[in-house]
Amino acid sequence: MIHPALWYLVRTRVRNRVLQWLRKLKTPGGFFGGIVLVFVVIGAFFIGDWGGVTITQRQAIFTTLLGFLLWSGILGGLGQRGLVYAPADLDFLFPGPFARRQLVIYQFAMQYVAAVVMSIVYLLLFGGRFLPHPVWFGLGAFLCQVTAAHLGTAAAELSMLVADAVFRRVRAVTVVLLVVVTITAVSLVVAGIAGWGNIPAQLDRAMSGDVLRVLLFPAVQATELAVVSDWGARLTALGSLLACVVASFLLVVWIPADVVEGSFAASRKLQRRVEDLKRGVVTKGKGGASAPLPRSPWMQGAGAVFWLNWLSLRRQLRAVLGGLFVVVMIFSIFAVRSDDTSRLDGSMLGLLAMVPLWMHLPIGFRLPRDQLAAMRNLPTSRTRIAAALLSVPVLVPFVLQVIGLTLFAAIGVLPPALALLALPAYLAAAATLLTIEAIFSLRKPHANAVNVLQAMAQLITQMLALVPGFATLLGVRMATGDMHAGLAAGALVQGLIAGVLLTTLGRQFQERELPGLS
Amino acid sequence: MLNVDRLTKKYGDFTAVSGLSFEAHPGEILGLVGPNGAGKTTTLRCIAGILKPQEGTISIEGQRLADDPVAAKRALAYIPDTPHPFDMLTVVEHLRFTALAYRVADPESRFDALLEELELTEKRDELASGLSRGMRQKLAIACAFLRDPGVILFDEPLTGLDPRAIRTMRDSMRARADAGATVLISSHLLDLVERLCDRILVLHRGQALAVGTLDEIRATAAGSGASLEEVFFDITERHDEEANGGS
Numbered sequence: 001m002i003h004p005a006l007w008y009l010v011r012t013r014v015r016n017r018v019l020q021w022l023r024k025l026k027t028p029g030g031f032f033g034g035i036v037l038v039f040v041v042i043g044a045f046f047i048g049d050w051g052g053v054t055i056t057q058r059q060a061i062f063t064t065l066l067g068f069l070l071w072s073g074i075l076g077g078l079g080q081r082g083l084v085y086a087p088a089d090l091d092f093l094f095p096g097p098f099a100r101r102q103l104v105i106y107q108f109a110m111q112y113v114a115a116v117v118m119s120i121v122y123l124l125l126f127g128g129r130f131l132p133h134p135v136w137f138g139l140g141a142f143l144c145q146v147t148a149a150h151l152g153t154a155a156a157e158l159s160m161l162v163a164d165a166v167f168r169r170v171r172a173v174t175v176v177l178l179v180v181v182t183i184t185a186v187s188l189v190v191a192g193i194a195g196w197g198n199i200p201a202q203l204d205r206a207m208s209g210d211v212l213r214v215l216l217f218p219a220v221q222a223t224e225l226a227v228v229s230d231w232g233a234r235l236t237a238l239g240s241l242l243a244c245v246v247a248s249f250l251l252v253v254w255i256p257a258d259v260v261e262g263s264f265a266a267s268r269k270l271q272r273r274v275e276d277l278k279r280g281v282v283t284k285g286k287g288g289a290s291a292p293l294p295r296s297p298w299m300q301g302a303g304a305v306f307w308l309n310w311l312s313l314r315r316q317l318r319a320v321l322g323g324l325f326v327v328v329m330i331f332s333i334f335a336v337r338s339d340d341t342s343r344l345d346g347s348m349l350g351l352l353a354m355v356p357l358w359m360h361l362p363i364g365f366r367l368p369r370d371q372l373a374a375m376r377n378l379p380t381s382r383t384r385i386a387a388a389l390l391s392v393p394v395l396v397p398f399v400l401q402v403i404g405l406t407l408f409a410a411i412g413v414l415p416p417a418l419a420l421l422a423l424p425a426y427l428a429a430a431a432t433l434l435t436i437e438a439i440f441s442l443r444k445p446h447a448n449a450v451n452v453l454q455a456m457a458q459l460i461t462q463m464l465a466l467v468p469g470f471a472t473l474l475g476v477r478m479a480t481g482d483m484h485a486g487l488a489a490g491a492l493v494q495g496l497i498a499g500v501l502l503t504t505l506g507r508q509f510q511e512r513e514l515p516g517l518s
Numbered sequence: 519m520l521n522v523d524r525l526t527k528k529y530g531d532f533t534a535v536s537g538l539s540f541e542a543h544p545g546e547i548l549g550l551v552g553p554n555g556a557g558k559t560t561t562l563r564c565i566a567g568i569l570k571p572q573e574g575t576i577s578i579e580g581q582r583l584a585d586d587p588v589a590a591k592r593a594l595a596y597i598p599d600t601p602h603p604f605d606m607l608t609v610v611e612h613l614r615f616t617a618l619a620y621r622v623a624d625p626e627s628r629f630d631a632l633l634e635e636l637e638l639t640e641k642r643d644e645l646a647s648g649l650s651r652g653m654r655q656k657l658a659i660a661c662a663f664l665r666d667p668g669v670i671l672f673d674e675p676l677t678g679l680d681p682r683a684i685r686t687m688r689d690s691m692r693a694r695a696d697a698g699a700t701v702l703i704s705s706h707l708l709d710l711v712e713r714l715c716d717r718i719l720v721l722h723r724g725q726a727l728a729v730g731t732l733d734e735i736r737a738t739a740a741g742s743g744a745s746l747e748e749v750f751f752d753i754t755e756r757h758d759e760e761a762n763g764g765s
Contacts, residue, residue, distance in 0.1 A: 005619035009604070012615070016606040016645065087602035088646075091658065092612075095566040095596040096619050097588045164530070261570050264563075 003098055006106040014113055041124055053192075057200035058130050059223045060207040061192035062137070065122075066144045066219035067212075068185035072178060073148035077155030079174040081167060082262030083107055087271050090264060100259050104252060108149060115145035126193075131226040136234065140222030143241040147218045150248030156266075157257035218244045302384035309392040383506025390502065469494035519544055520565065520669045520700050525574035527560050527724075534560040536724040538574070542700045542717075544668070547691065549715030550704040551750060557724040558704040559599070562671050565702075566596035579668040592620060595662035599674035601654050603646035609633070610642050612661055620665040628664060635690060636660050637683065652679045663690070669700045676710060688714055712746040722754045723761075 002010075024030035053061075085093070085107065093103060123138040131137050159167055191199040206212060213220050221244070224237040291311055299307045378385060473490030480486070520542040527535040535557040542548040550558050563569040565576055567587050576583040579593040603612055610629060617625030633639045636656040641649060646657065655677070662670060672691070676684050691714065695701045705711055711718060718735060720728040728735045728749075736744055739752045 003619070005615055008618050009607075009615050012611050013604060013606040016608075016611075020606070020645075086604075088604040090568075091598050091601050092604070092615075092661070094568045095591060095594065097592040098619070099588055258570060260568060264568050 002105050002109060003102045006093075006098065006102060006109070010106065010109045010113070013110075053200045054204070055132065055227055057192075057204040059227050060203040061189060061200060062126065062131070062226070063207050063216060063219045063223045064185055064192065064203055065189045066141060066222050067216035068181065068189070069145060070148040070151065070216065070219055071181055072185075073152030074155045075174045075178045075181065077152035078159055079171045079178065080156055080266050081159045082264070082266035083153060083156055083259060084270050085263055085267045087267070090267055090271075094260060094264060101253060103263075104153065104259060107153070108146075108249075111149040112146060115142050115149065118145060131223075132229070133226050137223070137226030140225035140237070140241060143238075143245055144218045144222040147241070147244045147248050150245065150252055154248065154251045154255055156262075157252065157255040157259065160257040160259070160262040161255070301380040302378075302388040305378070305385050305388035306391055309389065313392055313396065381506070383503060386506040387502055390505075468497060519577075519579055520702065521575075521577040522561075522565065523575045523577075525561065525564060525571050525576065527557075527564055527569060527571045534724050535564070535571070538721070538724070538726055540719055540726060540729055542669070542702055544698050544700050545695055546717060547695045547701040547703060547715045549711035549718045550702060550721060551706075551708060551711055551718060551746075552721035553754060555723075556721045558721055559673055560724075561721070562596065562673050562702070562704055565669075565671060566594065567591050568596075593668040594671070595665070595667040595669070596671045597655075597658045597662055597673065597675060599677055600651070601658035603649070603654055603657050605645065605647035608643050608645055609638055609649070609657055609660075612646065612657055613664055616661040616664050622665050625664065632660050632664060635663075635686070637686065652683055655679060656683065659687070659690070663694065666697075667699065669702070670694060672701070672703045672705075674705055675703060676705070676707060708746045708750060718746065720750060720753050722757055727753050727757055 025034050083104070085103075089103075089106075093106070098106075119138045119142040122141050123134055159170065162170065188199060188203060192203055207216075207220070218241060221237045221240045225234060225241070228234050228237065291314075294303075294307055296303070469490045472493040473486040475486075476482075476489040477486030522541070523539050525535055525538040526533065538557070538561060540548070550561065552558050560569065564571050565578070565583075567583055567590065576590075578590040581590040581593065583590040604615075607615065610633075613625065613629055613632070616622070622628075629642075630639070633642055636659060638653065638656055638660060641653060646654065649657065655675070656679075659675070670691075675691070676687060679687060688710070691701055691703070695716075703711065703715060712732060717729065717731050719726055720735070728738060732746060732749070735749055735753070739749045739756075744752070
């Protein structure tokens with residue numbers, strides 16, 4: 001059914017991706033990311049207790065999650081005219097000898113692989129301990145996602161068939177609906193998993209309504225698989241899901257849309273957006289978005305670097321808002337627990353989970369090489385430049401965390417203030433270490449070929465950087481009996497460590513040769 | 519053999535290509551020149567079957583693109599201006615994929631010579647994500663050459679290549695044409711077009727202003743002895759003046 005060349009392409013891409021991921025674990029960044037991932041998974045697995053939530057209530061929560069995936073796919077499809085392909089697909093497959101149907105099936109094949117991975121993630125995070133038949137839940141989640149992929153594609157095909165004016169109106173409506181559905185569903189799922197109030201019971205009641213059961217039919221059947229024990233009911237649910245998969249696939253094939261041109265336009269548009277975002281271009285054209293020359297004397301010299309970073313950040317407001325959303329979610333899942341110990345564990349996990357988020361913001365030292373070289377050549381102290389470069393990446397997660405904590409403080413659930421107070425200093429320390437490592441790595445022809453020992457040393461160093469702060473906190477608290485004094489002293493020590501590391505970074509930035517940059 | 523007849527492509531109300539007709543023959547290199555926004559890339563994408571024209575027909579090796587796109591595309595190779603190879607495939611895996619897609623007989627025996635010709639031998643087992651821009655361009659060209667297509671479309675083929683690679687590419691394009699392929703090159707580099715192409719098509723605002731050998735075009739424009747650059751400016755500026763005068 002799938003063209004042999006496209007099947008070869010899928011297999012080879014997946015195989016090479018897995019191999020590359022495994023190889024990446026050898027690099028400091030990959031190793032550190034892997035450790036964080038393991039912590040998060042283990043944390044999610046062991047923290048919390050769902051004893052008070054009945055099986056049918058759990059089923060309703062997971063139905064909401066899968067139903068959200070289903071409808072976000074459909075609404076997303078209605079909002080775009082064409083499927084989104086990778087740039088390489090456009091260059092190598094679109095002019096190639098492949099029929100429209102084969103290109104769609106190829107796209108599905110890649111989505112099926114992603115659905116398998118996501119089903120395993122759901123299984124590990126939720127299904128394994130919250131539902132009676134986790135493996136069946138994994139299978140149901142996979143089939144539900146496949147149906148969602150098919151229906152999303154069918155919706156995108158339908159969008160291609162309508163007139164421009166109609167499409168624009170439909171898109172406006174779907175964007176609003178998508179936002180509403182996302183906020184509602186994610187809030188309900190998080191609140192349900194966190195065991196907030198009587199949300200699980202309310203979800204359970206809602207899911208017994210006929211309309212919702214029809215609207216979320218594949219999701220209902222998927223979670224049915226996870227809870228039923230007799231084979232008759234299980235086979236019925238499985239058969240229903242398979243019927244959904246087949247029917248939705250036939251619908252895609254039946255709709256007479258020209259996916260090639262529509263998908264080419266949609267993919268190119270997205271490609272340009274991604275390239276713009278990578279270059280820090282978010283606002284362009286209309287109205288002019290140039291920032292005026294800052295008048296503050298603080299913005300002279302190294303301050304100009306801060307200004308540059310700040311502008312870059314402002315123009316990536318969506319990424320920051322996305323970060324804010326993630327922060328709220330992390331604290332919802334991990335920090336909102338019933339006892340103080342869980343809260344502490346949760347906030348620490350939340351802290352760790354913040355690191356990859358912060359690392360992905362394209363500001364600070366994660367600049368293109370030529371820009372980094374231009375920074376080095378500015379006529380001011382390189383230590384100051386380094387500090388200015390780091391200030392925004394440290395400041396942003398700090399502000400996000402303050403907002404996240406404030407939200408929870410407002411409802412009377414405040415995770416330990418330690419995380420809030422020590423975070424900037426911790427991030428400065430971690431950022432400095434990573435940046436020093438990055439400067440060293442630039443000297444190597446293959447920066448990825450760093451051994452595991454180096455990665456472990458880096459991780460241990462980062463952990464050790466936190467020890468003096470913790471020790472000071474505990475010591476001062478024991479001596480004075482005042483928690484606030486302990487926190488302040490701990491944060492002060494942590495800040496001093498960050499300062500020492502920052503100075504080291506400035507020196508490295510000044511002294512190290514960066515071939516190809518200067 | 520490539521035949522384009524009254525091709526018209528519109529994006530909403532904007533007409534990118536209007537009633538364009540031309541032919542390109544086996545063994546010939548046809549240069550497509552025009553300013554930015556002239557419709558060159560749109561024309562190439564229509565021929566490659568990526569964009570669907572509102573009017574007109576395109577035939578590749580006698581096969582009408584609208585009737586049987588798969589068969590027509592099998593005889594065609596399109597190399598975009600900035601090729602994006604698959605990051606997760608090595609150079610040789612790209613060739614294997616192309617061989618499967620186009621049913622190339624005994625492809626492995628041709629890999630070494632092709633990689634040698636395009637100076638990619640050392641990169642054979644490297645992932646495409648690690649290739650420079652010029653290397654990516656060469657990889658796309660290697661994939662195109664592997665299957666000996668009847669019609670080859672190059673969109674700005676020499677962008678990002680070093681002088682040595684430019685010479686290699688010029689020689690390769692000439693060799694493919696001499697071997698019987700129909701080659702269509704869209705480029706801003708008028709010197710390249712003048713030296714390499716047998717015939718030239720000047721495209722401006724979606725319309726063909728002149729088609730023919732450089733001598734034939736000179737006869738209608740700047741006069742004998744003029745360079746392609748002079749001819750190009752003469753034709754396009756005259757067209758703009760006429761358009762402005764008429765409005």
